[in-house]
Amino acid sequence: MRTGEDxxxxxxxxINKADNGGAKIDKSGVAPGFSWASIPRMNFxxxxxx
Amino acid sequence: MKVNNVPFPPLRWLxxxxxxxxxxxxxxxxxxxxLGEAQQATAQYTHRxxxxxxxxxxxxxxxxxxxxxxxxxxxxxxxTAANLNDNTVVTRAGLTPRQDVYKNTYAQSDYSNVFSGFGxxxxxxxxxxxxxxxxxxxxxxxxxxxxxxxTTTIGNPNDxxxxxxxxxxxxxxxxxxxxxxxxxxxxxxxxEHWKVLAGIRWDxxxxxxxxxxxxxxxxxxxxxxxxxxxLGESLFSKRVGLLFxxxxxxxxxxxxxxxxxxxxxxxxFVSQQTANTPPEKSRNIELGAKLDWLDGALSTxxxxxxxxxxxxRNNDQDTAMRVESAPSSQSSLAPSSILRLFSGGVLAVCCxxxx
Numbered sequence: 042m043r044t045g046e047d048x049x050x051x052x053x054x055x056i057n058k059a060d061n062g063g064a065k066i067d068k069s070g071v072a073p074g075f076s077w078a079s080i081p082r083m084n085f086x087x088x089x090x091x
Numbered sequence: 092m093k094v095n096n097v098p099f100p101p102l103r104w105l106x107x108x109x110x111x112x113x114x115x116x117x118x119x120x121x122x123x124x125x126l127g128e129a130q131q132a133t134a135q136y137t138h139r140x141x142x143x144x145x146x147x148x149x150x151x152x153x154x155x156x157x158x159x160x161x162x163x164x165x166x167x168x169x170x171t172a173a174n175l176n177d178n179t180v181v182t183r184a185g186l187t188p189r190q191d192v193y194k195n196t197y198a199q200s201d202y203s204n205v206f207s208g209f210g211x212x213x214x215x216x217x218x219x220x221x222x223x224x225x226x227x228x229x230x231x232x233x234x235x236x237x238x239x240x241x242t243t244t245i246g247n248p249n250d251x252x253x254x255x256x257x258x259x260x261x262x263x264x265x266x267x268x269x270x271x272x273x274x275x276x277x278x279x280x281x282x283e284h285w286k287v288l289a290g291i292r293w294d295x296x297x298x299x300x301x302x303x304x305x306x307x308x309x310x311x312x313x314x315x316x317x318x319x320x321x322l323g324e325s326l327f328s329k330r331v332g333l334l335f336x337x338x339x340x341x342x343x344x345x346x347x348x349x350x351x352x353x354x355x356x357x358x359x360f361v362s363q364q365t366a367n368t369p370p371e372k373s374r375n376i377e378l379g380a381k382l383d384w385l386d387g388a389l390s391t392x393x394x395x396x397x398x399x400x401x402x403x404r405n406n407d408q409d410t411a412m413r414v415e416s417a418p419s420s421q422s423s424l425a426p427s428s429i430l431r432l433f434s435g436g437v438l439a440v441c442c443x444x445x446x
Contacts, residue, residue: 063249064097
């Protein structure tokens, strides 16, 4: 999602559930990210996975 | 990210062979668990100069937690591959419970540029990196005994049985380690089709490792001592290479490089007896080629190489005893392992053809 002329945000969400006859998988996560380039030749980005 | 799994249990070998059971049948307990939580954040900053050079800086911080307590399925005495059937009893031993927390921070900043100087074209890279790594591991007491673990039969997988988790955790081991590295390399165009690569890296590593000792392996056991071990080294690694690029679609290289492992987790089993063993060291000799075909639609890469690792940290009982019992001066004379001899690959980049 663009948040301005020179910035954008990104949000990844994942959920994984599985039942394999006794063995189970239950995972979930979210990873927001933001990128910003206000000055030519500069770029800043941040990604976290929590 | 959060994880709350029931892990698939291993099934022990039967008379030296893999038991013939239905793949996917679950012989663990419903109380088996793998709990985890991971949090990680990364920030990256790039500054580009007017002359084409750039500085790229990144910082990453992570925290990882894990608790695992699960089952290893096996067979009672007298079971053979010949008498295995749906009524065969499956035993459920407990794997060693594990609980640990890792916290790591990494930072890296490097400068890169392409420029002409001293009569040659240079592709230059230089930078620094640093790491802080820490881990805290717990040991388990009051673990349910094997007799408390119900059995099942081959014909009755996923029986839904579980047992109460009575485990009491206590701190068992951990480490704190810091490392710093600085590096520079230059790829120099020395002739029309020839390039020479030269690089050097310096690492400094310091880690403090501890093992906690208790009077008994029960909840009543009291802490009687802490075995502290320190490992610290400053090391140089080097890299040299020769590239022959007769056309825009063909590149051949010959290279030699050395490296050291400064990851604290590698040295987690260091003891006062092995603390003087030098760090893990590797060297690699490689002859390879990259060829592009079909106007770039098909790319092939291949290499013959030899990688040797010295002073390998190995906690496997069958081989670690041999390595660790050797004096450090001897263990550095011969490689602990030779990893690979050949690799190759074919990469189809694009396939816009009229076949």
